[in-house]
Amino acid sequence: MFEEPYRWVEAVSNRREYLDEQLKAGSPVLALPCREGIFLLSASSGTQKVYEIYDRIAMGAIGHPADVERLRNVILDMAHVEGFNRSPSDVTARRLIQFGLAPMVKTAFEEIAHAPFIIRLLIAELGPADAPVLYTLNYDGVFKEEHRALLLAPNEEAAERSAAIMKTLSKKADRPMAELFEEAFKAWGLAECEANKLEAHLKETLKERRIEAVLLSSAIPGPSKYHELSKDEIADLTQSWSAD
């Protein structure tokens, strides 16, 4: 059936449409370099969206929970075996993406007789000298490195709605997270709804969903630099929306 090149290209194209359709309802994940390190933000109704991967590495994902889980386990295993056999400083986001996840995801995407990974993910790392390093990986295996604020959006329209605030946030990496939180939450919200519904949407999100807010910061004591903000910490940051 796929032996003719044209059919294969067509099948891959169909698969792209299928995956875009599957991902469009996903809740965005935002990664924001800030004074403390890197701030990650999302909201979930059930399955967690932001995860600790290794001492200085976190992951955020949009996609099918079972696929997220499979890939999360792959990099967890890679990171911990590597960190044990060599050193924690040999575990880097680039190695995990370039030699671990990307080839695996691309192979699954192009083997059209099998199911692809329904996933789009983001890896955040406190790199050398605590410089923020961010990677995105698409369902087709394409990955990209970034060093500024980044939004993992479910589709292009969502990304466009948040683009202006994301551009502003990218220029504020020297500010503390608490100062950037309001803008970050708005950027995240715009990726879920139109601007005229933003206020109501954010209030509803706070009521109905679990806010996932994580800070990767070298100021956190001990080897693990991953700190998931507690309910109280989030309540302090979101007082203005929760007041009424």
Added chain:
Amino acid sequence: MSGGDFLNLLKKDGYGFGTPAASPYPMDPNGKTGLTSATTILAFKYKDGIMIAGDRRATAGTTVMHDRADKVIDIDRYAVMAIAGVPATAFEMARVLSHTFKYYRRSQLQDLSLEGKVRALSRLLKENAPMALQGVGAVAPIFAVYDPLIKEGRIYFYDILGAEFEVVEFATTGSGSPGIRGALHHHNKWSDTPANEAGEEEAIVLAMRLLETAAEFDVATSGVKKADNIFPTIKTIDKEGVHTVPLDRLNALYREKVSPNDV
């Protein structure tokens, strides 16, 4: 999927922990390995949590190999392992244990239970039993951990085969331990301030005095060497987690309260 078991994951990758080796040392028919566990480590409860301390000497027979060894090792934010025994095996155990806890937490999205942590070390010791019995890798550690459920520190010691024992007040192991075991019992029974009522400063001073006592009677335990700035490793565990007592604080307390007449 590994189900959060880091040791199994390592084994799948070809790692062999505690694999028996062809040893030049035959097993002693009386069950004695002939190994020295040349060190002194101790842990006791004080008012705010647990004090855990160890001297810095590493020996091979009668030779001092190193006088700056750290035998009190952070395993995670709330757990510390102090090692007596063969350093190669002990440090490897600490590394496996540390990765075991963090791998479990990250893969299973919850902390390993306190019982699980205690058993994880027991399992490593059991897997190491062939090496220990061959006389080349015995380790007798102390494991101290803060229990968030009862909001209290807990102390366990192990034999070289992996049996675990929880203590009520204190644990000591290593070649210098018999003397200070008696001293600590005496202190708790008849002094005005038993260890579990002592504040942090008093507890640090007590730990240093005990290690100095051990060094007095055990050549394999090093005392403080002020000239070389060598002090014991002392850590505390409380509800905030593990803290290492800084060198300058140890230095000041040593001069003031452990050996004030020592010039």
